[in-house]
Amino acid sequence: MKRLYIILAMFAAVLSTAVCGAQSTQADIQRLWDEANQAYMTADYAAAIRAYNAILDAGHSSHKLYYNLGNAYFKEGQMGRAILFYNRALLLRPSDADTKHNLAIAMGYVKDKIDPLPEMAVKRWGRAVRSSMGSNGWAVASLVLLVLALAATLVYLLSERLSRRKAGFYTGLFTLALLLFAVGFSVAERYEILHSSYAIVMTTAVPVKSSPDGASKDIFILHEGTKVNITSSLGEWYEIETANGHKGWIIATAIEIIR
Amino acid sequence: MVLLLCAVATNTAQAQAQEIRLETFAPTVVAKGAVFAVEYRIAAQPQRMIDPEFGDAFMLIGTGQHHSVVSDGGGQRTVYTYRYVLIAHETGNFTIPAATAIVDGRTYTSQPKPIEVVEEGATGGGTATAPQSGERPQQQRDAGQITDEDLFLRAVVDKTTVWRGEPVRVRFKLYSRTADLGNEGAKMPTFNGFWSQSLDTQQYRQQTETYNSRVYHTFIVAEYLLYPTQSGALTIDPLTLNMVIREIRRRQSRSILDDFMMMPDVHETRRTVSSPPVTITVRELPAGAPPSFSGAVGNFTMTATQPETTMYVNSAATYRIRIAGMGNIPLLQGPRVEMPASFEMHNVKMTEDTRSSPTGITGSRQFEHPFIARAVGDFTVEPVQFSYFNPQTGEYATLETRRFNLSVMADTTGGPMSMLDIRTAQRLSQEPLRMLDSDIRYIKHDAPGLRPHGRVLMCSVLYFVLAGAIVALFFAAFFYLRRRITQMRDAALMRGKKANKIVLARLRSAEEFMTEGNSRRFHDEMLKALWGYLGDKLNIPAANLTKENVREELSRRGIPADETNRYVELISECEYAQYSPAESSTMHEKYKTAVEIISRMEGRIR
Numbered sequence: 001m002k003r004l005y006i007i008l009a010m011f012a013a014v015l016s017t018a019v020c021g022a023q024s025t026q027a028d029i030q031r032l033w034d035e036a037n038q039a040y041m042t043a044d045y046a047a048a049i050r051a052y053n054a055i056l057d058a059g060h061s062s063h064k065l066y067y068n069l070g071n072a073y074f075k076e077g078q079m080g081r082a083i084l085f086y087n088r089a090l091l092l093r094p095s096d097a098d099t100k101h102n103l104a105i106a107m108g109y110v111k112d113k114i115d116p117l118p119e120m121a122v123k124r125w126g127r128a129v130r131s132s133m134g135s136n137g138w139a140v141a142s143l144v145l146l147v148l149a150l151a152a153t154l155v156y157l158l159s160e161r162l163s164r165r166k167a168g169f170y171t172g173l174f175t176l177a178l179l180l181f182a183v184g185f186s187v188a189e190r191y192e193i194l195h196s197s198y199a200i201v202m203t204t205a206v207p208v209k210s211s212p213d214g215a216s217k218d219i220f221i222l223h224e225g226t227k228v229n230i231t232s233s234l235g236e237w238y239e240i241e242t243a244n245g246h247k248g249w250i251i252a253t254a255i256e257i258i259r
Numbered sequence: 260m261v262l263l264l265c266a267v268a269t270n271t272a273q274a275q276a277q278e279i280r281l282e283t284f285a286p287t288v289v290a291k292g293a294v295f296a297v298e299y300r301i302a303a304q305p306q307r308m309i310d311p312e313f314g315d316a317f318m319l320i321g322t323g324q325h326h327s328v329v330s331d332g333g334g335q336r337t338v339y340t341y342r343y344v345l346i347a348h349e350t351g352n353f354t355i356p357a358a359t360a361i362v363d364g365r366t367y368t369s370q371p372k373p374i375e376v377v378e379e380g381a382t383g384g385g386t387a388t389a390p391q392s393g394e395r396p397q398q399q400r401d402a403g404q405i406t407d408e409d410l411f412l413r414a415v416v417d418k419t420t421v422w423r424g425e426p427v428r429v430r431f432k433l434y435s436r437t438a439d440l441g442n443e444g445a446k447m448p449t450f451n452g453f454w455s456q457s458l459d460t461q462q463y464r465q466q467t468e469t470y471n472s473r474v475y476h477t478f479i480v481a482e483y484l485l486y487p488t489q490s491g492a493l494t495i496d497p498l499t500l501n502m503v504i505r506e507i508r509r510r511q512s513r514s515i516l517d518d519f520m521m522m523p524d525v526h527e528t529r530r531t532v533s534s535p536p537v538t539i540t541v542r543e544l545p546a547g548a549p550p551s552f553s554g555a556v557g558n559f560t561m562t563a564t565q566p567e568t569t570m571y572v573n574s575a576a577t578y579r580i581r582i583a584g585m586g587n588i589p590l591l592q593g594p595r596v597e598m599p600a601s602f603e604m605h606n607v608k609m610t611e612d613t614r615s616s617p618t619g620i621t622g623s624r625q626f627e628h629p630f631i632a633r634a635v636g637d638f639t640v641e642p643v644q645f646s647y648f649n650p651q652t653g654e655y656a657t658l659e660t661r662r663f664n665l666s667v668m669a670d671t672t673g674g675p676m677s678m679l680d681i682r683t684a685q686r687l688s689q690e691p692l693r694m695l696d697s698d699i700r701y702i703k704h705d706a707p708g709l710r711p712h713g714r715v716l717m718c719s720v721l722y723f724v725l726a727g728a729i730v731a732l733f734f735a736a737f738f739y740l741r742r743r744i745t746q747m748r749d750a751a752l753m754r755g756k757k758a759n760k761i762v763l764a765r766l767r768s769a770e771e772f773m774t775e776g777n778s779r780r781f782h783d784e785m786l787k788a789l790w791g792y793l794g795d796k797l798n799i800p801a802a803n804l805t806k807e808n809v810r811e812e813l814s815r816r817g818i819p820a821d822e823t824n825r826y827v828e829l830i831s832e833c834e835y836a837q838y839s840p841a842e843s844s845t846m847h848e849k850y851k852t853a854v855e856i857i858s859r860m861e862g863r864i865r
């Protein structure tokens with residue numbers, strides 16, 4: 001019993017330090033947020049972009065911030081940046097309908113039309129389930145499932161009646177399976193956020209080379225807003241793969257990684 | 260009656276007399292020294308013909324007369340022709356004098372006609388100027404001698420610089436020194452870059468005119484109105500004619516038979532003539548066209564026939580717009596008609612009425628816009644605009660119809676329609692949401708929900724602390740609950756062990772009350788003993804002690820049903836006897852039964 005109290009106290013201490021640290025700049029950040037939104041409402045998109053970026057520079061992010069910044073870039077006509085920030089918003093909140101809608105419209109301005117390679121149905125469903133929540137959502141879900149699984153275990157271990165013990169056993173097993181999925185999804189989403197290998201082309205048109213060397217052959221041309229997957233890097237060159245499976249080397253300054 | 264007939268007869272005679280005219284056929288231009296003929300024709304036989312006086316400028320070298328039968332719409336008529344062959348030997352403007360014919364005692368006089376005698380240029384070839392001893396000097400020449408100057412085709416345009424959409428009139432004119440020509444086929448140009456409208460050339464007659472100071476017979480072969488559809492330098496391609504030139508040759512050796520048969524020696528030569536290409540400079544229309552401009556060039560008026568100002572819902576009406584005037588009417592596009600959204604527009608019907616003349620195309624185009632009113636209410640139909648370019652002024656002009664109001668009424672049967680009926684009609688005519696445009700959705704302006712960048716709950720210290728706390732809580736709960744359960748089980752065991760002692764004490768006190776004869780206290784004590792024993796032995800809290808619970812619990816522990824029944828019966832008897840003093844006689848019996856049952860139970864319940 002005593003041990004539990006110590007753990008709870010430690011937990012409270014961790015929380016309070018985190019909250020206090022944030023509070024010092026909280027007012028400034030809120031002011032910047034209001035300022036940026038006001039600028040957007042008066043169609044001063046350049047000012048809105050500056051203010052949103054100031055929040056980012058202060059080390060803060062959220063899917064709403066990325067979404068609004070994407071909108072501001074869209075209105076400024078910078079489709080590559082708009083698509084980049086919509087993708088970043090989707091990393092944090094993969095299920096946000098507004099972001100998906102705006103990304104689809106922004107993608108309409110992209111010159112490259114790439115049909116992705118077909119995916120197995122099971123993989124597609126898995127991805128759909130996974131992207132119904134972000135990493136944090138799955139993390140919270142995993143904790144809730146942990147509580148349920150342990151509660152079911154308690155019932156199994158302590159109940160005297162056989163029927164209750166059975167129910168506890170199967171419920172525990174089921175919630176444990178769900179728990180493993182939730183943890184897996186959360187870890188996967190976390191990996192996407194921290195180590196995503198996807199990038200967006202930022203320049204109007206950029207040649208993709210056959211080797212990491214400016215003098216090598218141009219294999220194909222990519223245009224602003226196209227999404228590519230980085231498979232390897234060498235110096236200031238990235239090896240990229242398009243959604244339809246074409247590979248080549250691209251200069252690092254031409255793309256921006258989503259994470 | 261006879262009088263009437265006479266009147267009719269004189270009328271007819273007068274009508275006939277009025278039809279009879281003495282007509283002059285003469286060229287308008289002749290070359291000096293050339294031989295030419297002047298003919299007077301009359302459709303009746305004259306008794307006498309008074310010869311005209313041609314004057315000093317002309318020399319009469321022969322006369323002739325013949326008659327021929329011609330048929331016209333009314334029937335056949337005989338035309339008498341008097342021919343005078345002349346040579347002009349002075350240049351200048353003269354008059355072909357009037358001739359007079361006397362028919363049935365009436366005098367007919369022809370109209371004098373002007374004639375011009377010109378000096379032909381030196382280029383004209385010496386043979387043409389020298390008068391030959393025949394009617395037409397050309398006839399005596401060999402076919403090889405007919406040069407390009409004697410027979411050629413020209414494309415004559417009325418303008419060489421036009422606006423795009425402004426018509427150019429082109430006449431393909433054949434110039435010939437000989438009138439005896441045949442046409443064996445023509446190849447019309449394709450008029451690239453133009454929209455063409457051919458004109459009727461039947462009205463034109465052969466004429467004589469001078470070109471390069473030579474006299475030619477001219478024929479208009481074809482005439483077109485050309486509407487340029489693009490700007491820049493456009494070329495009117497050549498028109499090619501395959502001509503046959505007929506000549507009557509003087510024979511070198513005349514046979515008697517030929518002379519006798521009067522067979523002329525007709526020689527035919529074939530020749531192809533083409534018009535030289537003509538370049539037309541087409542200017543692009545000036546910038547600043549109004550938004551309602553769609554390529555109309557000319558001068559137009561617009562009239563709109565508005566439908567009735569009131570109509571019933573779901574009924575149809577038509578909005579007619581008619582554009583009339585002169586210009587490129589066949590290329591005209593109808594103006595844009597915008598009706599309120601609840602009006603169902605149907606396909607536009609277009610009717611055209613045009614006439615082509617050498618000056619341009621006149622007429623009208625009518626655009627009918629049928630529509631059906633689908634909603635009740637008062638609507639305003641905005642003005643329809645039509646713009647055109649006027650090549651005369653070089654400016655754009657915009658016409659506009661009047662704005663008008665339309666009120667759509669609900670009833671279709673004459674009676675007022677209920678609101679529900681209107682709603683039903685609206686529901687039936689529901690339309691899917693019409694997307695007008697697509698745009699990104701608006702920004703989110705509620706709390707931003709900011710977090711430090713790159714911090715994720717999963718795999719963070721906080722996550723492991725929380726998970727650890729949950730697991731710790733589980734173990735704590737497990738051990739705590741397990742101890743509580745063990746304790747409770749022990750307590751029940753204790754109570755079961757003590758149950759026998761307690762029931763014996765209670766039965767002993769009941770026995771005392773029995774010997775005292777206190778029935779009330781006896782039964783009270785008996786109930787306490789019976790219920791208490793079960794409660795302690797079966798570990799049932801006092802509040803849950805009911806006969807049903809007891810029965811259930813006993814049967815669960817393997818006590819036979821009749822035993823249970825007797826026990827419950829005993830409890831019921833004691834409860835009953837508690838308040839009825841008459842039962843005191845059975846006290847001993849009850850006591851004995853209770854002791855027996857409890858001692859039996861004690862052996863069975865563990």
